[in-house]
Amino acid sequence: MKRSKLQAQTQALMLCGRWLRVSRRGLAMGGSCGCSFDPVIESGQLDDLLFEHCLERFTNRPPLQQWLKTHAAKPATRRIDRLLQDLAQGTSPLPVADTQAFMQALEVSIASIEEHHG
Amino acid sequence: MKKTRKLKADPIAAELIRNSLVAATEEMKSVLMRTSYNMIIYEALDFTVGLFDRHGQTLSIGLGLPMFIRGMSDVVKAKLAHWGEENIHPGDILLTNDAYTTGAHLNHLTFSIPIFHKGRIVAFSTCMAHWQDIGGILNGVTTDIYAEGLQIPLVKYHQRGVLNEEMRELILMNVRRRDRAAGDLEAQLSACRVGVKHIEEMLNRHGEATWQAALDAIMDHTEAEARAMVKRMPDGVYEAESFMDDDAVDIDQPVPIRVKVIVKGDSMTVDLSRMSPQVKGFFNSGAGVACAQVAFKCLTLPTDHPINDGNFRPLKVILPKGTVVSALHPAPMRVWMTYPMTLVDTIFKALAQAIPESVIAGHHADLVIANVNGFHPRDGKLWIYLGGLIGGGWGAKHNEDGVNVTVCMNDGDTHNGPSEQVENKFPLLVRYYRLREDSGGAGQFRGGLGAEAEVVALSKVNYQTRIDRVNHPPWGLQGGHSAMGNRVGMRKKDGTLTLYNSGKVNMRLDAGEAYVLHSGGGGGFGDPKKRDKDAVLRDLRLGYISQETARKVYGLKSATSQSGRQKNKRAP
Numbered sequence: 001m002k003r004s005k006l007q008a009q010t011q012a013l014m015l016c017g018r019w020l021r022v023s024r025r026g027l028a029m030g031g032s033c034g035c036s037f038d039p040v041i042e043s044g045q046l047d048d049l050l051f052e053h054c055l056e057r058f059t060n061r062p063p064l065q066q067w068l069k070t071h072a073a074k075p076a077t078r079r080i081d082r083l084l085q086d087l088a089q090g091t092s093p094l095p096v097a098d099t100q101a102f103m104q105a106l107e108v109s110i111a112s113i114e115e116h117h118g
Numbered sequence: 119m120k121k122t123r124k125l126k127a128d129p130i131a132a133e134l135i136r137n138s139l140v141a142a143t144e145e146m147k148s149v150l151m152r153t154s155y156n157m158i159i160y161e162a163l164d165f166t167v168g169l170f171d172r173h174g175q176t177l178s179i180g181l182g183l184p185m186f187i188r189g190m191s192d193v194v195k196a197k198l199a200h201w202g203e204e205n206i207h208p209g210d211i212l213l214t215n216d217a218y219t220t221g222a223h224l225n226h227l228t229f230s231i232p233i234f235h236k237g238r239i240v241a242f243s244t245c246m247a248h249w250q251d252i253g254g255i256l257n258g259v260t261t262d263i264y265a266e267g268l269q270i271p272l273v274k275y276h277q278r279g280v281l282n283e284e285m286r287e288l289i290l291m292n293v294r295r296r297d298r299a300a301g302d303l304e305a306q307l308s309a310c311r312v313g314v315k316h317i318e319e320m321l322n323r324h325g326e327a328t329w330q331a332a333l334d335a336i337m338d339h340t341e342a343e344a345r346a347m348v349k350r351m352p353d354g355v356y357e358a359e360s361f362m363d364d365d366a367v368d369i370d371q372p373v374p375i376r377v378k379v380i381v382k383g384d385s386m387t388v389d390l391s392r393m394s395p396q397v398k399g400f401f402n403s404g405a406g407v408a409c410a411q412v413a414f415k416c417l418t419l420p421t422d423h424p425i426n427d428g429n430f431r432p433l434k435v436i437l438p439k440g441t442v443v444s445a446l447h448p449a450p451m452r453v454w455m456t457y458p459m460t461l462v463d464t465i466f467k468a469l470a471q472a473i474p475e476s477v478i479a480g481h482h483a484d485l486v487i488a489n490v491n492g493f494h495p496r497d498g499k500l501w502i503y504l505g506g507l508i509g510g511g512w513g514a515k516h517n518e519d520g521v522n523v524t525v526c527m528n529d530g531d532t533h534n535g536p537s538e539q540v541e542n543k544f545p546l547l548v549r550y551y552r553l554r555e556d557s558g559g560a561g562q563f564r565g566g567l568g569a570e571a572e573v574v575a576l577s578k579v580n581y582q583t584r585i586d587r588v589n590h591p592p593w594g595l596q597g598g599h600s601a602m603g604n605r606v607g608m609r610k611k612d613g614t615l616t617l618y619n620s621g622k623v624n625m626r627l628d629a630g631e632a633y634v635l636h637s638g639g640g641g642g643f644g645d646p647k648k649r650d651k652d653a654v655l656r657d658l659r660l661g662y663i664s665q666e667t668a669r670k671v672y673g674l675k676s677a678t679s680q681s682g683r684q685k686n687k688r689a690p
Contacts, residue, residue: 049491056577111499116500
C-alpha cells in the first residue's frame with residue numbers, strides 16, 4: 001500500500017513536470033499563415049479548459065469531484081499544477097483508485113498537448 | 119537595368135524554353151507539396167517556388183497563394199545586392215526570413231540556390247514556404263517584430279556545398295516544432311534542387327546564348343501584351359479610398375487604404391503615398407508593390423498566363439517607406455495578409471472610373487476563420503480546429519453577378535473542412551452552413567453571397583477570431599450597393615443571438631452554446647432598378663434575396679406571387 005502511494009506521488013510529480021513544460025509555452029498552430037490568423041492557445045486558456053474538462057469528467061467519482069471543486073473554489077488553487085502538487089506531496093484526501101483514475105486521464109490529455117508541441 | 123545587345127531568339131526554342139520554365143516551376147511545386155511535413159504548405163499552399171535570371175528577374179513562378187506573385191524576386195535581388203555576384207559561389211544556398219526583405223512575416227523562410235553555367239551565375243532557383251512556427255510569443259497581438267520569433271538575416275545556409283551546421287542548429291533551436299521545421303526545410307531544398315536540375319538541362323540542350331535570347335524574347339513579348347492592354351485604358355488620374363476596421367490594438371480606429379492610379383499611354387503608375395502609416399498591431403506588411411502587381415496582372419493578362427518580369431515593366435509603384443504596406447523595422451508583421459486584399463480591391467475601385475468593364479466590386483476580403491479548441495469529452499485529448507474558411511461573396515462585374523461563397527483573394531485554392539468531417543473529429547455540431555440571404559450587394563448585377571455558419575459546442579471550447587471588414591463592408595460600383603460585411607457572433611442556449619461590432623473576439627463557450635460566423639457578400643454593380651426582373655425572381659426563388667429586398671431595392675411588385683417561393687425555404 002505504502003509502495004503504491006509512493007509510486008502515485010512520483011507519477012504526480014512527473015506529470016506535474018510535463019504539464020508545466022507544455023502549459024507554459026502555449027501552442028503555435030500556424031503563426032498566421034496566409035490561410036489563417038495567429039492561431040494560438042495561450043497557457044492560461046489551456047489550464048482553465050483542462051480544469052473544467054476534469055470537473056465534467058469525474059462526476060461519477062464523488063470524492064474526486066469534491067476535491068476538484070475545493071480546488072476550483074479559489075483562483076490560486078484552480079490550476080492543474082496545484083492539483084498535481086497536492087498529489088505529489090501526498091496531501092490529497094483522495095482514495096488511491098481515484099488518484100489513479102485522475103492521473104491516467106490527465107496523462108492522456110497532457111500527451112495530446114505534447115503531440116501538438118512535437 | 120542596363121541592357122546588353124540582345125540576340126534574336128529562335129521562336130521555336132523560345133517557345134520550348136517558355137514551357138520548360140513553367141513545367142519546371144510546376145514540378146518544384148509538386149515536390150514541395152509532396153515532401154513537406156506541414157499542412158499549411160501541402161494543403162493551404164502557403165508557399166511559392168520560382169526561377170529567376172541572374173539579375174533576380176522572374177522567369178517563372180509556381181504560385182501557392184496569389185499574393186506571392188512578386189515578393190521572391192525582391193528577395194533574390196536583395197541577396198544579390200548583399201553579397202554581390204562575385205561572392206556567391208557554386209554550392210551556396212542563400213537564406214533569409216527577414217520580414218522587411220520578404221515583405222511578409224517571419225514564418226516565410228526563403229532559400230535560393232544560385233545556378234552556374236561555365237563558371238558564372240545564370241539563374242536562381244528559389245523556394246519560400248510558411249513554417250508552422252518560427253518562435254516568438256503566443257499571447258495574442260504582437261506589437262513589434264522581436265515578439266514574433268527568430269529573425270534570420272541574409273545568410274549562407276550552405277557555403278560552397280558545405281552545410282552551415284551551426285546555422286541549422288540555431289534555427290531549429292528557436293522553433294517549437296523542430297521535427298516538422300527540419301522536414302519542411304529539406305522539402306524546400308528539394309524543390310530548389312529540382313529547379314536547378316531543369317535549368318541545367320535547358321542550358322545543356324539549347325546553349326546559353328539561345329537560352330538568354332529566348333528569355334529576353336519571352337519577357338519582351340509579355341511586356342508588349344501588357345502594354346497593349348494598358349494602352350486601351352483611358353489616360354487619367356484615378357483615386358479611391360477604403361478602410362480596415364482597426365489594427366487589433368486601437369480597436370474601432372479605422373485604418374485608411376488610399377490609392378491613386380495614373381494611366382498614361384502604355385504605362386501605369388500606382389501611387390500608394392497616402393496609405394496609412396504602419397500600425398501598432400500585427401497587420402503591417404511589405405506587400406504594397408505586390409498588391410499593385412496582383413491588380414496589374416489581373417487587368418492586363420489572362421489569369422492562367424505564366425508570370426514573368428516582363429508583365430510588370432509597364433508598371434511603376436510609388437511607395438514611401440513606413441506605410442502599412444511598406445513597414446519599417448521593428449513593425450509587427452505577423453498577420454501581414456489581411457490588409458493587402460483590400461488594397462487590391464481598392465485599386466480596382468479606383469480604376470472602375472476608367473475601365474468599369476475590367477474590374478469587380480469589393481469582396482469580403484477576409485478568411486472569416488475562427489480558432490476553436492478544447493479537450494474532447496470522449497477521450498480527454500486536446501483538439502484544435504481552424505473553424506471556418508467559410509468563403510464569402512465576390513464583387514459583381516459589369517456584365518455578371520459576383521461569385522457566391524468563394525475563398526478570399528489571397529487564398530486561391532485553399533480548402534475548407536467538410537461539415538461531416540468537423541462533426542466526426544471534434545465535439546461540434548454544425549447547425550447550418552448556408553448562403554446568407556441579402557448579403558450580396560444589390561445591383562444590376564448582384565454581388566456574390568456570403569455564407570453563414572452556426573456551430574454548436576458539445577463541450578466547453580475556446581473560440582477566438584481576428585476578422586476584419588466588419589464595419590467597412592464590400593462596396594458596390596457604378597450605382598451598385600454595398601454588401602453586408604463580415605460578422606462574428608455567438609448564440610446562447612436559450613437561442614439568443616449576439617452579433618458583435620468587432621470581428622476580434624476571444625471567448626469561452628459552454629456546451630450547447632454556438633459560435634456564429636457570417637462572411638460578407640460582394641458589392642453590386644450598376645443600378646439595382648435596372649436588374650433583369652427574371653433574375654430578381656430567380657434570386658428570390660433561390661433564397662438569395664428577401665421579399666423585402668426584392669420589393670424595396672429591386673422594385674419588384676407583388677414578389678410573393680411572382681416568385682413561387684415557399685415560405686422559409688432556404689438555399690442549401
